[in-house]
Amino acid sequence: MPRVRVVVSDEKKQRWQDYVGETPEYDSVSDLVRKSVEQEINSESNSQMDQYEELYQIMEAVESLEKKHSRLQDSLDAHRQNSIxxxxxxxxxxxxxxxxxxxxxxxxxxxxxxxxxxxxxxxx
CATH class of the missing domain: 1.20.5 (Single alpha-helices involved in coiled-coils or other helix-helix interfaces)
Incomplete structure (x- = not known):
């Protein structure tokens, strides 16, 4: 399996080691880095998916408003034609x-x- 070397300051390495010692979710600093990177990637993907979903909902709402506007415009035009x-x-x-x-x-x-x-x- 390929390895990725990461260079960090002594303070940051110590902070990461302390966090691993306090958190049962991670077995080692390497495990912390691997899982953190995956979480970041997933959160970006999820964030993009959420943004696409929000955009889709906005587009649907705009289309609905356009349809309502068109119906109102047609109704108004018909009213104008029928009004005396x-x-x-x-x-x-x-x-x-x-x-x-x-x-x-x-x-x-x-x-x-x-x-x-x-x-x-x-x-x-």
Whole structure:
């Protein structure tokens, strides 16, 4: 098995040896270094995976917001197309008023014609 040599200060070596003596998880300084390096690599990988997962969730949230925005925009556009402006309403009221007067005049004319017919029949 290949070996990796690490050069550290005497103080750091002593600190690592003290830590190994206090911690049952490690058998030796070499074991501490090996496991620490693996933990660092795994934590970086996990950290990157966590970042990718967070990025994916953010992208999904953005897509969801874009879909909602699109639906709201479509709804707003449809509402604008279906809404009546004040001038449209005024024009509609005017047209309805004219139609009512025309209808009333037509009824009056029919009543007038009926009265004439009735008078003509009564005269006979």
């Amino acid at each position: 402006t004040k001038s449209d309403m005024d024009e509609l009221e005017s047209m309805i008023g004219e139609a009512i007067w025309e209808y009333a005049n037509m009824i009056r004319d029919l009543d007038g014609n009926q009265d004439s017919s009735t008078e003509a029949t009564d005269e006979k």
